[in-house]
Amino acid sequence: MQGLILALKNKRQVKDGMNYIIFRTTKLNNMKKQIERIIQKPVRPGMVGDGFRVYNYIPGAGIAQQRMSPFLMLDFNAAYDFGASDHIRGVGVHPHKGFETVTIAYKGSVAHHDSAGNSGVINPGDVQWMTAGSGILHKEYHEENFSKKGGVFEMVQLWVNLPKKDKLTKPHYQSLTKDNIAKVQLPGNAGEVNVIAGVFNGTKGAATTYSPLNVYDIKLNKEGEVKIDLPAAYNTALLMVNGSAVVNDETAPEHSFLLFKNEGEQVIIRATEDAVILALSGESLNEPIASYGPFVMNTQEEIIESINEYQAGKFGVLV
Numbered sequence: 001m002q003g004l005i006l007a008l009k010n011k012r013q014v015k016d017g018m019n020y021i022i023f024r025t026t027k028l029n030n031m032k033k034q035i036e037r038i039i040q041k042p043v044r045p046g047m048v049g050d051g052f053r054v055y056n057y058i059p060g061a062g063i064a065q066q067r068m069s070p071f072l073m074l075d076f077n078a079a080y081d082f083g084a085s086d087h088i089r090g091v092g093v094h095p096h097k098g099f100e101t102v103t104i105a106y107k108g109s110v111a112h113h114d115s116a117g118n119s120g121v122i123n124p125g126d127v128q129w130m131t132a133g134s135g136i137l138h139k140e141y142h143e144e145n146f147s148k149k150g151g152v153f154e155m156v157q158l159w160v161n162l163p164k165k166d167k168l169t170k171p172h173y174q175s176l177t178k179d180n181i182a183k184v185q186l187p188g189n190a191g192e193v194n195v196i197a198g199v200f201n202g203t204k205g206a207a208t209t210y211s212p213l214n215v216y217d218i219k220l221n222k223e224g225e226v227k228i229d230l231p232a233a234y235n236t237a238l239l240m241v242n243g244s245a246v247v248n249d250e251t252a253p254e255h256s257f258l259l260f261k262n263e264g265e266q267v268i269i270r271a272t273e274d275a276v277i278l279a280l281s282g283e284s285l286n287e288p289i290a291s292y293g294p295f296v297m298n299t300q301e302e303i304i305e306s307i308n309e310y311q312a313g314k315f316g317v318l319v
């Protein structure tokens, strides 16, 4: 926007400050975010343990961690029917340090245990927001009965970076349930927006976050439309979890990932069939990222320190 205004000033199309302000105000109110890239679902899923069959979009599909800061990682277990199992499917004990893991359950149930003695189950519509902070061990798996019976499992795991000053915060959880996540009904039976974090049209999200960001679980009925206003500078993307839509005049197929340019404020989504869409938008932390597996710090020295702490058992004990 700044560039455009300067260009116009240079062309002498805007002669005085008053016109300039009016022009700017008018344009800001209806400037759509342009789509930078539409990324199709990666060809092959990867397995995390034997319970999470995930397509990786950040950073695996070419979206650098810094580009989507503060969102570091996005694994999407697209709807998949896991058969009945005689053991509990999942991923065994592993550490995390320096960021937050956010698990969004769409279908199926996920259970967890950690080295601080916490455990729980998240069911469809629930979100587990875990701040790994200074370091924790945990394991994640299908809830026992779900695993035994099998069924359709659909889930997203996001990693959200912590600002440098908060990386060593004490590990803790926010259990966001279907019932305590604010739900905004859209006019004209268009659908609903579940505000997981941030704010949507004045409605505050359930999660407390360490930096400004928005996470919305959007459910649209066929032909339903939603208009979202997000700051131009925020790194912004959509994941088409289910169904397809037209987004700012471009076609967004099922399972695609839309990355927006850091210009414009408005995202208009019109569903071409019943659709479930995850919207992510956040202010870049603008800090160095040193990333090694489950440790995300600011420098290589801090990564080595983290590995040493883990090997020395400083993240606690979990069997």
Ligand code: MN
Pocket (backbone or CB within 6 Å): 094, 096, 101, 138, 140
């Ligand atoms: Mn984990």
